[in-house]
Amino acid sequence: MADLTTNFAGITSPNPFWLASAPPTNMGSMVERAFDAGWGGAVWKTLGEPIVNVSSRLAAIDHGSNRMIGLNNIELITDRSLEVNLKEIAECKKKYPGHTVIISLMVESKREAWHEIVKKSQDTGADGFELNFGCPHGMSERGMGAAMGQVPEYTCMVTEWVKEVSDLPVIVKLTPNVTDIVPPARAAVRGGADALSLINTINSIIGVDIDTMIPFPNVNGMAAHGGYCGPAVKPIALNMVSELGRDGEVDVPISGIGGISNWKDAVEFLLLGANNVQVCTAVMHYGYRIIEDMLDGLNNYLDDKGFESVHDIIGKSVGRVTDWGNLDLNYDVVARVNNENCVKCNLCYIACEDGAHQCFSFDEQGYPVVDEPECVGCNLCALVCPAPGAISMVRIDEGGEKRTWKDMTSKS
Amino acid sequence: MPDYKTKLSTAEIEANFAEIDPKMTEAEALFEANRCLYCYDAPCTHACPTHIDVPSFIKKIASENLRGSARVIFDANPIGASCARVCPVEVLCEGACVENTLVEKPIQIARLQRYATDHAVEGDIDLFQIPESNGKTVGIIGSGPAGLSCATYLARLGYKVTVYEKRELAGGLDTYGMAEYKMSQKDSLDEVEMIGRMGVEFRLNTSVSPTKGHEEPRREKKLSNAGERNASLSVPSTQHTVVDQIAFSDLCDAHDAVFVAVGLGKTNDLGIPGEDNEGVFESLEFIGEVKKRAWHDVPLGRTIVVIGAGNTAVDVVTQSKRLGAEKVIMVYRRTRAEMSAFDYEYELAKSDAVEFIWQASPLEIVGNGRVEALRCKKNDGSLEVFEIRCDMIVKAIGQEKMTDFFGAVEIETDQKGRVVVDASMRTSLENVFAGGDCVNGGAEAVDASQAGKRAAAGIHKSLFGENVEFTGQGSSTKCP
Incomplete structure (x- = not known):
């Protein structure tokens, strides 16, 4: 059994799995049930001036028979009073002292407002604050959420305001709705952030009802853009996490968020530099119980790989991400078909023919054959192949000297 | 007509004749359609004698374009609704499905085809424009x-x-x-x-x-x-x-x-004595009577011997059993291995508790104006002659x-x-x-x-x- 306890910016947790600030962390009874199920921590649903929500609020995108590969919401921060939330946080922390409770905060862009809510919240026993600079819908129209996170100067300034009065570690939650994630991250660090979390949800319109012609989710015939999350956003989140992992100025821990549905997703975030992870959509889909396999799977993985602690894998893949210009142009792979596993669906053929480099033909028995000199090693055929083991990508270069685009352009 | 009357009620017989492959629900159809790999130059399409573009019609079900799906089917096969129900898909499209190789669970092409064609048939949707007369x-x-x-x-x-x-x-x-x-x-x-x-x-x-x-x-x-x-x-x-x-x-x-x-x-005669006894039927005649769904008017024996082992013979034995015949025996002059019915038809007959006598050639229908027995000779080398007591015989040895x-x-x-x-x-x-x-x-x-x-x-x-x-x-x- 590997050690799953984590130390995140001084905050210890029984495991690296926290619930993200969202409906699953709306109130004390929910967070307590989550802890009972095995979650290591919870970021409370964002506190602030209580709001009024609309109905309906959520909509999803399905793919084939898979429901909800992406989820979109227009729900705002907590609609419960600050007093009730703080009372429940204190009770929860008293009952679960070993678990992590982080208070998510969002108030208007005024120093006094931030000072006031931080002071009111920090003697609840909570372990830290997360500043919600990421919500892309609703609150951003009021100058909060993503409206702060999209302007590095505001990000830095508000972080400083919080740090002026906070006794607890401060995590700044970043919005992905920026062209480059690095400047706001650096700004938060400059402002004194003890850690970063990302990504918040992505601006989205999830779809349109083609019968009524009203986009989803329908609020009395009208719709507004929402925040997109769920399995479909994972690659975007991984990229942003890895960019911060590679950035020399961002020297604070990162809490990885975005489409994490199982232990493998979590491992990927950890490998790319996240120090722990936060989960929401998968819990909204299947309930708190998914934590059981997340813990079990992560444990087995660490044991199988010979790691004693989850800390040992953090950032292990960061060094494997580089700029395109540093990639080895001499590395050469080609596709090979293994007939014994091929089911002759011909998807490799048509994908290569219409979507790649026309290197497939057929032998007399109807098996696809790769014209290796024409194959550029793009992987597409192997990606579309439904039969395990039917297509292998095989290295054919001699493993000689590395040659990169940067080398070539610097020499000429 | 034999004297025997079925002991089954109308409701019981109706249940026995319920569709063997009922219509899919929308959830079933969408799930199954989404499972299709959308093979290119697909083996199912090759295997279909009318070359229906199976992946195309299935993906149209998945995209909820049922009219388009039905058009793809009827474009290649004007009796696509019938074929969805009666085709031996186990040896055609579904037998060729790559999911057979992959997970031993082919896409249920026939049932999907029925789902799409029912949409057009039940909705009275005209899928093709009929041009002006060409004069011929x-x-x-x-x-x-x-x-x-x-x-x-x-x-x-x-x-x-x-x-x-x-x-x-x-x-x-x-x-x-x-x-x-x-x-x-x-x-x-x-x-x-x-x-x-x-x-x-x-x-x-x-x-x-x-x-x-x-x-x-x-x-x-x-x-x-x-x-x-x-x-x-x-x-x-x-x-x-x-x-x-x-x-x-x-x-x-x-x-x-x-x-x-x-x-x-008409069904071939056996060319043996006694074929004119009352109680001797042709397979298609019997099946035609069943089709009227006047269950208690279908001629039925207590013990029915069906001669032949093709798919039509299976249709006769299974339906006889389902109508309430007490004992149904299929008699075939060759072995099980040489039976021309598809394997799944044989399995169906077996599951309906039909009995089989292999390697037996009919010699004579014994009766005195009415069928009493079928006299047969074993073809297994023993040349044993034996009689099967029965009150009805159905000939199913081809047309x-x-x-x-x-x-x-x-x-x-x-x-x-x-x-x-x-x-x-x-x-x-x-x-x-x-x-x-x-x-x-x-x-x-x-x-x-x-x-x-x-x-x-x-x-x-x-x-x-x-x-x-x-x-x-x-x-x-x-x-x-």
Whole structure:
């Protein structure tokens, strides 16, 4: 059994799995049930001036028979009073002292407002604050959420305001709705952030009802853009996490968020530099119980790989991400078909023919054959192949000297 | 009729004859359609004799384009709704599905095909535009799968098509010869009606005689006009109907071309003593009685012996059991391994508790005016002679060829009595084409459908000199 306890910016947790600030962390009874199920921590649903929500609020995108590969919401921060939330946080922390409770905060862009809510919240026993600079819908129209996170100067300034009065570690939650994630991250660090979390949800319109012609989710015939999350956003989140992992100025821990549905997703975030992870959509889909396999799977993985602690894998893949210009142009792979596993669906053929480099033909028995000199090693055929083991990508270069685009352009 | 009466109630029999593959729910259809890999140049399409673009129609179900899905199916197979129910898909499309190889669970193509075709049939959706008349008329003899298919493609080219059917309902074996738990008469007739809406005229109760001078005075005429919901198409008549006769030569004179799709004749005789005893039936006669769904009027024995081991024989034994016969025995002169019924049909018979006697040749039907037993000789080398006590015998040893008819109208047949045609399905007579069981000697409805398609192209080439290539007419191969 590997050690799953984590130390995140001084905050210890029984495991690296926290619930993200969202409906699953709306109130004390929910967070307590989550802890009972095995979650290591919870970021409370964002506190602030209580709001009024609309109905309906959520909509999803399905793919084939898979429901909800992406989820979109227009729900705002907590609609419960600050007093009730703080009372429940204190009770929860008293009952679960070993678990992590982080208070998510969002108030208007005024120093006094931030000072006031931080002071009111920090003697609840909570372990830290997360500043919600990421919500892309609703609150951003009021100058909060993503409206702060999209302007590095505001990000830095508000972080400083919080740090002026906070006794607890401060995590700044970043919005992905920026062209480059690095400047706001650096700004938060400059402002004194003890850690970063990302990504918040992505601006989205999830779809349109083609019968009524009203986009989803329908609020009395009208719709507004929402925040997109769920399995479909994972690659975007991984990229942003890895960019911060590679950035020399961002020297604070990162809490990885975005489409994490199982232990493998979590491992990927950890490998790319996240120090722990936060989960929401998968819990909204299947309930708190998914934590059981997340813990079990992560444990087995660490044991199988010979790691004693989850800390040992953090950032292990960061060094494997580089700029395109540093990639080895001499590395050469080609596709090979293994007939014994091929089911002759011909998807490799048509994908290569219409979507790649026309290197497939057929032998007399109807098996696809790769014209290796024409194959550029793009992987597409192997990606579309439904039969395990039917297509292998095989290295054919001699493993000689590395040659990169940067080398070539610097020499000429 | 045997004296035996079934002990099963109507409700019990109805339950026994419930559809063996019921219609999918929307959830089932979407799940299954999404499971399809969308193979390119797909093996299922190759395996279908009409080359329906299976991945295409399945993906249209997944995208909830059911009308488009039905169009893809009917474009390649005008009897796609019937074939969805009666095709031996285990040895055709589903047998070829790559999911068979991958997870031993082929996509349920037949049930998906039914899901899509039901949408069009139940919604009375017309999928094809029928052009202005091209001025030519074609007469089709026989309204079974081949005739319906040929009629459809010709109608789509603007021909005025008249289908001559000697029975009171159109559809041929689709209407009269399919096991009731696979497809009801209504399903077949609904499909016929859809074809009728394309302007195809069905002259029911009209038999074609090989020579002139056989005509009886016409007393009653049943005619279904295009576009009408004619009662005769959808409601089986219980009255005795009068059959019109029309001479083959008159029919040829009345049309620019003729398509002969008469199928096969009556069930072969055994050629043994006692066949005239009461209680001896032909397989198709028995199946036809079941199709009426007047369950308690179907002739039924306490112990029924069915002679033969083809798919039709299985239809007889299973339906006998389901009607309430106490004991049903299939007698076959060869071994299990040589049985011509598909494996899954044999399994179905077994699961219906049918008994089998292999390697036994019937010698005599014993009876004194009524069947009492079947006397057989073992073919396993022992030459043992034995009797099976029974009160009903059904002959299911294949159908006769209609050689007399073809001889009389001077259409060339081969040594096996099958009509000889060229690649365009043309017979030895000018502008007379043929297809279906009378040409192939007896095959599946889907094979007849393909023959009708090819004949329609042949007729068009013959009358207009134009090559037309209907969907799935030739090879479906796309990969080089």
